[in-house]
Amino acid sequence: MPFTDDIENLFVLSDYKRNTPDEDLIADVKKVAIQLEKNTVTIAEYELYGTFHPSTLQRRFGSWFKVMEVCNLDASRSCLNISEEKLFSNLEKVWTSLGRQPKYCEMRKPLSEYSVGTYEKRFGSFRSALKQFVEYVSSGIENKSKDNESNCKVKKLSKENKEVVRKTKRNISDRLRFQILMRDGFTCKTCGRSPVTELGVKLHVDHIIPWSKGGETIADNLETKCEQCNLGKGNAFDC
Template sequence: MKFELETTLRGATNLELLEELRRCASELGRDTITQAGFAKIGKGHPTTITRRFGSWPQALDMAGLRPSRSKIGISDDELFENLRNVWMFLKRQPRYGEISKPPSQFSTSPYEKRFGGWTNALKKFVEWVNEEDESKHVPKARKHIVPDNRPSRDQSSRRTKRNISERQRFRILLNAGFRCQSCGASPLTSSGTELHVDHIMPWSKGGETIDDNLTCKCKQCNLGKGNAFKY
């Protein structure tokens, strides 16, 4: 059996310390690293870094990494958007341990501290996804006069915007089980499947951007649909 001395950061140059920061961040697949993360996989203790460069954020900046963020400054929306991104990446509900891995930007800690546990965080996330917004209902139409030389259904009479919000897009994909509503194709079973969320009644033909007028289709089925509408 071959014995080797364990390498540490004691006596390392500034360049070597910065390179170790970059190595650890790369190993985690991220563009930043926390002191806790460095303590687990780094070749030394975080205090070696902070003493040399004055502070952890300063060291990250000199290493060309993104400053890690304090849990205090993270908003509920940021936590929910991160959870949505991980859910979209996995095409299913993330498990407890998966939220601490890339592409997640946060660990389970801020979720547990903010919402009193992982299960409660998931419940609050579902409420957030299903919150009422302008895309879930059509407000009352405003009275307006349509000039004779303009079509009766123009953009000024729209009650919803054309663009589909990220929250609404996720809601439609989730309700569809991440499967094409025409052919059943899914990235869960075929890695090359690309899903689109689009209007059933085309927006150009008067369709509104509401959940009931949106569907999930694979790229092939959606492009084949074009601007047609099947009753």
């Protein structure tokens, strides 16, 4: 019966594609590139014209950037224009604003400059982006903060006109700043305010002994303060 034939056609399993050989995945991407007459394929383009889902290729090869690489195609413009440092810097700002690890749905404007899709395209998944960000931050943890050590010693004259050799730069690197925030639990060490419990709290990382008064830019001399406490402190410190 025609009706029976329609039912049989309706309940047909699609092909299982998880075990598709790498060669077939690569060939399909190249086919789409030829079809588009381009030497690169974006995720959106492949999702529209490709046989497989883009996430299948991203899981297999690590990221869409790697997919382009194994297919001998040019990297998409989004991968070339946004550096990994900028993506990590943005992630650090979002994480700091929330006082915790950001969720998938929170990676959007105005909180995040880049969408979660941008991280998925670069790192294969948002989870992978978070993992690589944590590894990036953790790789620079050192009490003496080599990130801030100056190749050329900073020299400053004291009130007695004696030359004082400084071991570190005044500016706090993004990596060291985030390490201090993590260490202090994203909580102001003076008043206890935190973006985790109070929306809109802005945190700073500040020298305990001011750099201008001999304090170095090392973990032991840095602490987390909210914006109000930090601005109120000025250049004073407890002796």
